Amino acid sequence: MHVSRGAVCNSVTCGELRPKNVGERVVICGWVQYSRLSKFLLLRDAYGLTQCIVGSDDTDLSSLQLESVVQIEGMVSIRPRDTVNHEMATGEIEVTIIKLKVLNPSEKVAFNLRNYQKPKEQLRMQHRYIALRFPEMQNNLRTRSQMLHKMRRFLVENYGFIEVETPTLFCRTPGGAREFVVPTRHKGLFYSLVQSPQQFKQMLMSGGIDRYFQVARCYRDETTRPDRQPEFTQLDIELSFTTLEGVLTLIEEMLYDTFTKPLPRPPFNRITYKEALENYGSDKPNLLYDLKFINIKHLFDKKENDNFGALLLPYPSEMGKLTTKYKEKVKDIAKKYNAKVVLNENISKEYTSDLQERIQDAIGQNRAAIISISEDTENACLCLGEIKEMIISVLKSKELLKVNDNVAPLWVIDFPLFVKGDDGLQPCHHPFTAPHPDDLHLLETEPLKVRSLAYDLVMNGNEIGGGSVRIHSPHLQVKIMKMLNIDPEKLRHFVNALSSGCPPHAGIALGIDRLMAIACDAESIRDVIAFPKSHDGRDPLSGAPNVLSHSDRNYYHLNHIK
């Protein structure tokens, strides 16, 4: 981006001078990236690099620490042809220093900005104010800001959405993730930090805010997972008087319009949860890879058994045999899912030559395969899904993985409404998700067969969003809560909102950190967050969380709770 500081600051940036500026007297500010021979100085800011050279003898660069912030007054001159740097946007000019003023000298910094000696992540997090100066962090944060701005413009200006800020200090949501708690002056009483604005946005629908969105801060105390943060951002959207199709179309158009990389023209592909499982062994398949299961159930004589499942995963035969380490892993996975797994080299031992031949036909030429069989189709699929991840990493390491070039967004629909938990039914998404109208008759008799009107948006194997048509009938909502062992009295305000005139509504939330990681080709979501925490929720910068003072503990009655 080309930004002159003129309007609020009387200087040019380090990225903007060109041959057309030659002969101008300019003021330029920035960080000392590099200095050489007491003569050359490379000045850096967020917009680029500019080479400055000492003009008279009274400018002394020798005592200038790298990363000091300086202001230079100088003349723009053309570089001699043999010193033009074509890799720098300003590489055709240089600034001859008339006056150099050190605005803030740097002490010796924890690390310099050299990509070839990039410090470890821990050090970059500890000195985040330096790490943020790396061009990729500058680019990531700027891309994030610009893409969110475009999304806001799309929603507000194209569709009349309004952004509403909802509280983060709230009551506990029954079910769902572990929520942080916040003690109050009122003895023994705590707020919970919201895990999402779900209840609020549905109450806004009841309140007639028919097109709501919010770039919302959410909190989950689930820091044991590697790529999670205790606080994260979601683009939270809810609409009244709409349908599943309405939401999916809106999101497709928004992403097509605002994503930093080319996306396929909408509509995006859709598959059902069942298809995702049976073809990829995952509810968030990565379509970048050309690895898909083949159903071989019909080859077995158990084909009249509805539950029985038999699948094979074909892969390029050049991959060769798995190492012992991976074979052990396969055994563990098979055990976990109570499935039988047959490796490629064992197919001939396991099956009659007739069956062997038909299996080989299914696999195809120049391909090998792994077979997964179980009395429970879902287990056979999930088992092979986990094995697939392993195969992918082996293929990657041998450069045998065919990867499609583009970002491949995919809707997964028709999720089950419930899953089996340890203490009975659990919601597959959350307790407010509407059952599929075609399956309502199964709600009491076969609840696990009821599909929901939930949908997930998957990109390159990452779930980057999820939502659903919501329950708007208070009676159905109470019924579902009871099936989930949630006391409706604890959500009385929410049920009241449904029974006081609440329109049908649906919505979605997109995980902005993950979406931006894909948009910026970042390895971790921590690279698209200005001040991330480590995997165990600690802040290497400030040392948070910290010990609480005695007086604060007293104030919040934290010494007295029994």
Place this chain on the structure above:
Amino acid sequence: MHVSRGAVCNSVTCGELRPKNVGERVVICGWVQYSRLSKFLLLRDAYGLTQCIVGSDDTDLSSLQLESVVQIEGMVSIRPRDTVNHEMATGEIEVTIIKLKVLNPSEKVAFNLRNYQKPKEQLRMQHRYIALRFPEMQNNLRTRSQMLHKMRRFLVENYGFIEVETPTLFCRTPGGAREFVVPTRHKGLFYSLVQSPQQFKQMLMSGGIDRYFQVARCYRDETTRPDRQPEFTQLDIELSFTTLEGVLTLIEEMLYDTFTKPLPRPPFNRITYKEALENYGSDKPNLLYDLKFINIKHLFDKKENDNFGALLLPYPSEMGKLTTKYKEKVKDIAKKYNAKVVLNENISKEYTSDLQERIQDAIGQNRAAIISISEDTENACLCLGEIKEMIISVLKSKELLKVNDNVAPLWVIDFPLFVKGDDGLQPCHHPFTAPHPDDLHLLETEPLKVRSLAYDLVMNGNEIGGGSVRIHSPHLQVKIMKMLNIDPEKLRHFVNALSSGCPPHAGIALGIDRLMAIACDAESIRDVIAFPKSHDGRDPLSGAPNVLSHSDRNYYHLNHIK
């Protein structure tokens, strides 16, 4: 706003049908605002009202509760001329019902949407999902969204700012407001919820994000004040390589460009803290009222005493005498500031006729006055400032207050750097505020006389924003911290950020809740917040804060802290 739902929903809104639509078959959804004679039905949504009439005999309105949500298919027809309603935007047409579908029947609601029987605030907060349907709440939330969107566009598109999200779970800030704490799995360790992104935005400056803003959620556990919320929103802005003038100009242009009401053309008026005190007895003077002190120190023989202060507040003599209740209040205020206060009727008793005459000259014709005198000018001013608030309410009640019509923004500058606290020096703004360069020589000898480069933006007597040029020198920062009894070790990361190459920078934060209350003519900030909490931090809707379960208390080690 005119929004057709067409794009994501197959219906029109209740605000858009006009005579040009007559003859069209439409689908229209909304809330039943009113029904009459089993024949007429007034349908409402966020965009307006539309009258529908029963077309055939098989539409039964009798069982329809008010506030039910319905979908009507019907024909747009012109109203007979004598039934046109000029107060409704859709008052020239009506919709003849072909099909009425109840999308969600309402039970009896806590209150109906009648402005003439508006429920008390407590009830409106408890059933916020209904209260949000009132047209003024719809307007307030929509105005808030639109104005924030305009501000974002201004900053991003006109000036290349980037919005950066910073954490809210952080370490305790020494000094400042009481911060909420958040227990963690790590025994005895707590996060603090940030009271502002101050440290982060300054570290972003060190990190080369030279134009930062954020619509930031902030937290303060200070709920005893009437118009405060435990969480609130500020538009947080910080710039590198700028000056006080740069920030003030930017904010003036932004508000002039985005505020919902006409503002005076920039530059806005400025007064120093000293002038504000000596003319209005307040650091946030309300320029809407024509009430200003007159300095009469020169009339007294103590004029060679630098500290001595004597002021009078003139007011229209039609106001008459104060009642006993107010006189008692004046006594209390005088005592509080150790000042002598002379009421208008006592001037003749108190002073010689010569002095009387000169005082009367100062007061002017048809005016009365109250005099405040103290051995300490500041006390004389603050005393008269508090009395002024009282006089204003009396004048208001008697309709004698001259009020300027416009919103009057005002910068207050040249605040003192320190104020005297119980345990030594306290920061007047915060510990990161730069001293005025002209007063640096006084820092050690007379610190209370040192002015700062802080500024407040005041609108109609409300402080709606404040900021400062920041300290960028690590040495000066450590020195100021020590003067304030803050251990620099507790802010080691922050001092490191300054000493690792941090440009000069300045910034501001605008209180969005208060700004929107002014923009929307709302009586309270609670009227521009979707889900506000009550003055003691409770949520009448959900009942939060709540009792914590035993297992949660165990998880966060809240039973074990000694």
